[in-house]
Amino acid sequence: MSKVIEIIDLKLVLQGKTILKIPYFSLDREESICLTGPNGAGKSTLLSVMATLQEPTAGTVSLFGKNVKDQPLLELRRRMAVVFQKPMMFDLTVIENLELGLKYRRLKRKEKETRIYPWLEKMKLTHLTKRRARSLSGGEAQRVALAQALILEPEIIFLDEPFANLDKEMRQGLIDEIGKTLKAKKITTVMVTHHKKEAAAIADSIYLMEDGEIVDREFLAFQNNPG
Amino acid sequence: MELIWDGLVKAIIELVTLDPGITEVALLTLQVSGAATLISVLIGIPLGSVLALSQFPGRNFLVSISNFGMGLPPVVVGLWVSIFLWRSGPLGFLNIIYTPYAMIIAQAVIASPIVISFTLAVIQQINPQLRLQLTALGANRTQMVWTLLKETKLGLLAAVMAGFGGVISEVGASMMVGGNIKGMTRVFTTATVMEVSKGNFDIAIALSILLMLLAYSVTAILTAIQQGRNIR
Ligand SMILES: Nc1ncnc2c1ncn2[C@@H]1O[C@H](COP(=O)(O)OP(=O)(O)OP(=O)(O)O)[C@@H](O)[C@H]1O
Ligand SMILES: [Mg+2]
Numbered sequence: 001m002s003k004v005i006e007i008i009d010l011k012l013v014l015q016g017k018t019i020l021k022i023p024y025f026s027l028d029r030e031e032s033i034c035l036t037g038p039n040g041a042g043k044s045t046l047l048s049v050m051a052t053l054q055e056p057t058a059g060t061v062s063l064f065g066k067n068v069k070d071q072p073l074l075e076l077r078r079r080m081a082v083v084f085q086k087p088m089m090f091d092l093t094v095i096e097n098l099e100l101g102l103k104y105r106r107l108k109r110k111e112k113e114t115r116i117y118p119w120l121e122k123m124k125l126t127h128l129t130k131r132r133a134r135s136l137s138g139g140e141a142q143r144v145a146l147a148q149a150l151i152l153e154p155e156i157i158f159l160d161e162p163f164a165n166l167d168k169e170m171r172q173g174l175i176d177e178i179g180k181t182l183k184a185k186k187i188t189t190v191m192v193t194h195h196k197k198e199a200a201a202i203a204d205s206i207y208l209m210e211d212g213e214i215v216d217r218e219f220l221a222f223q224n225n226p227g
Numbered sequence: 228m229e230l231i232w233d234g235l236v237k238a239i240i241e242l243v244t245l246d247p248g249i250t251e252v253a254l255l256t257l258q259v260s261g262a263a264t265l266i267s268v269l270i271g272i273p274l275g276s277v278l279a280l281s282q283f284p285g286r287n288f289l290v291s292i293s294n295f296g297m298g299l300p301p302v303v304v305g306l307w308v309s310i311f312l313w314r315s316g317p318l319g320f321l322n323i324i325y326t327p328y329a330m331i332i333a334q335a336v337i338a339s340p341i342v343i344s345f346t347l348a349v350i351q352q353i354n355p356q357l358r359l360q361l362t363a364l365g366a367n368r369t370q371m372v373w374t375l376l377k378e379t380k381l382g383l384l385a386a387v388m389a390g391f392g393g394v395i396s397e398v399g400a401s402m403m404v405g406g407n408i409k410g411m412t413r414v415f416t417t418a419t420v421m422e423v424s425k426g427n428f429d430i431a432i433a434l435s436i437l438l439m440l441l442a443y444s445v446t447a448i449l450t451a452i453q454q455g456r457n458i459r
Binding site for chain 2 (some may be wrong): 081091103105
């Protein structure tokens with residue numbers, strides 16, 4: 001099976017401190033995993049490295065079967081989407097924030113609408129479209145960030161504790177919804193979470209990180225495919 | 228006290244009657260400083276953005292030059308622009324010394340570092356996470372700069388106002404490269420200096436009041452644009 005993400009001998013040193021040290025890691029097409037581990041373990045940083053947002057000190061990162069250094073980064077990035085741990089909103093309306101990624105990809109207006117509209121409903125954002133995004137609550141902003149990433153219809157999606165700010169009810173609804181979409185659209189997913197229940201809805205396995213290293217892996221295949 | 232009163236009355240009379248001499252001076256002041264500001268914006272915003280968003284050897288040196296340039300004495304700028312534009316100077320063939328064009332050039336030299344340094348500061352203080360977000364969203368370089376400029380339009384308008392304020396109030400450079408020729412290169416500041424030297428304090432006061440009115444009107448318009456969308 002073809003590897004979508006492959007990391008070999010990765011090392012990241014920032015300000016003299018080794019933040020990541022990963023001899024090998026790979027992800028097959030359509031495989032989905034979760035990262036978990038204590039604060040400061042390097043989960044968010046690993047996500048940034050895989051998303052080509054942070055260059056490693058040593059080692060190779062390959063995406064879609066090719067070293068990222070041998071590929072145009074812009075095109076690579078346009079095949080992926082990231083939901084950051086802290087959702088970042090621009091000083092625009094909610095709908096303008098949602099459109100950004102599509103605008104950069106030069107989609108037609110009609111196309112943008114058909115992409116955005118269903119996610120407004122699913123993310124319960126319909127009543128917020130005209131609001132200044134900076135005035136949103138933490139949970140609302142997080143839903144905008146999720147929608148912003150999902151409407152890009154990426155091949156790989158990176159989710160960094162995307163449900164952390166949501167209340168219990170909203171969380172349950174969205175996890176199921178997003179889990180279904182990711183599976184249906186065959187989107188390779190890497191999600192950081194501290195909750196096993198969230199992991200089970202999205203991922204095939206959980207990787208445990210500690211001190212910049214991957215120290216354990218747990219398979220969830222059975223929960224995922226009941227029957 | 229009487230002097231100030233006389234000046235005020237003169238200013239009002241000239242304003243109400245639209246004194247043709249004064250209208251001419253006001254229009255030229257606006258045209259020269261407006262054009263100079265526009266040029267400095269066209270140069271300063273792109274240059275400031277590039278300096279803010281890239282790393283290359285010599286960058287810090289350029290930034291320090293620009294910061295230093297914000298405090299350039301207009302007289303010094305006037306002198307150097309004159310040297311270049313004199314008939315015998317390297318740009319003498321342009322034949323524009325003692326014309327409004329020379330004044331525009333000198334004022335643009337004064338305003339550009341102001342706009343560059345303001346733009347740089349404004350863009351650099353954007354949360355780096357926002358830049359990362361744009362990269363992740365698949366913005367190319369132009370798209371990134373454009374979105375960031377829109378994000379900072381409050382600060383950028385402040386840059387424009389600072390640049391405009393810097394040039395509409397300067398006198399040294401305009402005097403030197405323009406020559407304060409009546410009906411051709413006479414602007415509010417040079418006219419004021421001249422009237423003072425002639426001892427016509429009431430006229431000078433009237434001119435200074437009209438200059439402040441003009442500067443305030445322009446700034447008020449820019450402020451309205453700046454604050455307009457930010458109320459909600
Ligand atoms: N630019 C940087 N310079 C120095 N150290 C950094 C930098 N960025 C991150 N770190 C450090 O790297 C380590 C890993 O950070 P990271 O954000 O990846 O942790 P995390 O596993 O996502 O933690 P959390 O669960 O709190 O989100 C932390 O100790 C952090 O302080
Ligand atoms: Mg983190």
